[in-house]
Amino acid sequence: MDHTADDATGGDTMSDAAAVLALDEQRFDAQVAGDKARLEVLLADELHYTHSNASVDTKASYIESIVSGRVRYRQIDRSGQNATVIGDTAVCTGAATLHVTAGGHDRTLVLRYTDVWVRRAGAWQMVAWQSTLVP
Numbered sequence: 646m647d648h649t650a651d652d653a654t655g656g657d658t659m660s661d662a663a664a665v666l667a668l669d670e671q672r673f674d675a676q677v678a679g680d681k682a683r684l685e686v687l688l689a690d691e692l693h694y695t696h697s698n699a700s701v702d703t704k705a706s707y708i709e710s711i712v713s714g715r716v717r718y719r720q721i722d723r724s725g726q727n728a729t730v731i732g733d734t735a736v737c738t739g740a741a742t743l744h745v746t747a748g749g750h751d752r753t754l755v756l757r758y759t760d761v762w763v764r765r766a767g768a769w770q771m772v773a774w775q776s777t778l779v780p
Contacts, residue, residue, distance in 0.1 A: 662728040665735040665762050668769050669726070673741075676711060676718040684708050689763065689770040697756055697776040719751075720744040733764040740779070755779040 668687060675683035685708065692704040702710065710716045726739035736759060743754045761773040 661730045661735065661764075665728045665730065665737060665769055666726055668762070669728075669737050669760065669771070670723070672771060673721045673723060677721055679711050679714075679717070681708055681712050684711070687771060689772040692772060692774075694774045695776070697754060697778045715747070717746040718743060719746060735762040735764075735769065736760075737762065741776075 672687045675687065688704045690704055694702040694707045722742045724740045728735050728737045738759050741756050741758060745752050745754065756776040757779060758776040760771055762769045762771050
């Protein structure tokens with residue numbers, strides 16, 4: 646995991662980057678576990694979740710797809726994770742291989758992704774996700 650710091654406020658952005666990367670890992674784990682309560686905390690109400698097939702979910706629709714079992718993340722392997730913190734915003738990038746069951750079909754998706762986290766009242770939440778299939 647890499648950490649990049651750029652903070653005009655003089656805060657400890659290396660620690661912030663590590664914290665956001667840890668939260669991002671918790672989010673991936675919560676997806677696999679189907680942990681609605683944890684996802685409710687980690688995802689911002691105004692979440693825009695753009696999948697690799699260009700479909701877009703809100704926080705409510707994304708969590709519902711996991712909790713209902715319509716989409717089941719069986720395993721997520723991550724690599725090359727990086728976080729850049731600028732003030733109260735963090736941009737994370739990385740690669741992931743997702744083993745999912747969707748619509749009754751098992752799939753393996755190899756992705757590059759970017760997600761954005763915002764700190765509010767001292768707590769980080771993810772506000773955006775965008776992924777692209779690796780050809």
